[in-house]
Amino acid sequence: MKVKSSLKRLAAAAATTAALASVPALAQEVVKIGYSGPLSGGAALYGKNVLDGMQMAAAEVNAAGFEVAGKKYKLEIVPLDDKYNPSETAINAQRLVQEHKTPAILVPHSGGSFALQTNNEAQKYLLLSYTSVPQVTARGNKLTLRIPPEFTGYIGPFTKYAMGKYGKNVAIANADHDYAKAWTAAFKPAWEAAGGKVVAENPMSYNRATDFYSGVSRVLASKPDVLFIGGASEPTGLVVKQARELGFKGGFVIIDQAKMDEISQVTGGYGPLEGSIGVLPVVDDPAPVTKAFVERFRKAYPGRNPSSEVSLNYTAVHATVQAMKLAATVSDAAKIRANLDKAMKALPDQYNPHGLDGVDERGGSLANTRVATVEGGKVKERALRDFK
Structure with a gap:
């Protein structure tokens, strides 16, 4: 009887412990x-x-x-x-x-x-x-x-910097998804209103393609001073790399989806991004x-x-x-x-x-909002007021 009574007490204690343990979870x-x-x-x-x-x-x-x-x-x-x-x-x-x-x-x-x-x-x-x-x-x-x-707050500064540094002819070679299309729809008239000319348009499938030579070659044939590019960072990096390999010496306007620090990992550093303007990388923010x-x-x-x-x-x-x-x-x-x-x-x-x-x-x-340019192979923070 004592053994049964002890077992009952142990079982009751175990049940109480289990119930208490479950309270926080509930x-x-x-x-x-x-x-x-x-x-x-x-x-x-x-x-x-x-x-x-x-x-x-x-x-x-x-x-x-x-x-x-x-x-x-x-x-x-x-x-x-x-x-x-x-x-x-x-x-x-x-x-x-x-x-x-x-x-x-x-x-x-x-x-x-x-x-x-x-x-x-x-x-x-x-x-x-x-x-x-x-x-x-x-x-x-x-x-x-x-x-x-x-x-839209980026478009004026991006246009003023790139056009002033490199020239008035821009080729559009960004991604073809909805977001990039919205950027193009706003950027193109702003560039033209500033006195520039769109010499080629060839959006590319940044999210599916891994080789952009043919698309980049097509826009470079129009001899642009500036390339308007951007989508996800990795394919954007390939576009930059292949444009430089094909002899492009101008600047890049990079839509805000693409990040310069991530692009640089594809291009082998900031050198190929010389003369670019885009959003300020978080790692280069001095705050x-x-x-x-x-x-x-x-x-x-x-x-x-x-x-x-x-x-x-x-x-x-x-x-x-x-x-x-x-x-x-x-x-x-x-x-x-x-x-x-x-x-x-x-x-x-x-x-x-x-x-x-x-x-x-x-x-x-x-x-x-703050932006950045690449000058001398280094990222330079720029406030929007710098371009007014």
Whole structure:
């Protein structure tokens, strides 16, 4: 009898211990933010950079503790590959909403963002759009955050620098996806209005091709002073490399999707990029908060440097979490969106290495944009006021 009684007590104690051990797991629910972007193909590095920034932020949120309205949560990023195909983005969004109950989905391309804007308001999820195309916010979608500033702010400075340094004849040899087309549609009339001439147009499939000799040869036959290029960084690097190998001596205007530091890894340094103008690489940003972010990233991802895809989407996740806290909800997308401006402004500097200043009423982020040129084989930071 004593043996049976002892066994009963041990069983009861074990059951109590198990029940207590399960309490934290039950108390801490999971909030999921979806991601649909390219994780394979020519834009895979671009997509991975976006995802790494998101996951770095999620790790910090969970380490610090994530509590909303007195309830503890764990943040999880759910990534799906869409191969840069808007149709795949739309399919992924349905999976993320239906299977994972994501209150927000981040998409790093304009085509996919437009695809989701057809129903995200009806399905009540927040679109975190990593594209600088103005139309993403101009559509009036009330559940959209455009993460980077509009690219139109770059066009005047890029035109003034390249035309003044090299000449008035430009050949367009950028990518052929929706984002690059939007850039071309804005850049071409601006270049012509400044007195320049477009001598050739040959967009190329940066996300699928690995050899650009024929396309680059075609535009170089028009004897341009400047090449207008850009898409994902790796294929952009191949375009630069092959243009130099074919004897091109002019400058490059590089759309903001491509990053000079990543291009230089393909070209064998900054030498082939001499005379280029593009966005300022994160690793060359002298701001102390950005330098500290770079070191944290290098520690988390040894052997790698962060791009602006990393830093801006890192901030977007932190801002979304902060907005959830201010809105006292992890599921009401409208309330979360309504608090994004306050959330962005309230972010500690360490979570905002790009220095985003807030969110306007249309859902577009605000920032003091800076650019960079390559002179003497080195990156030189340039403020937009330098080109006025």
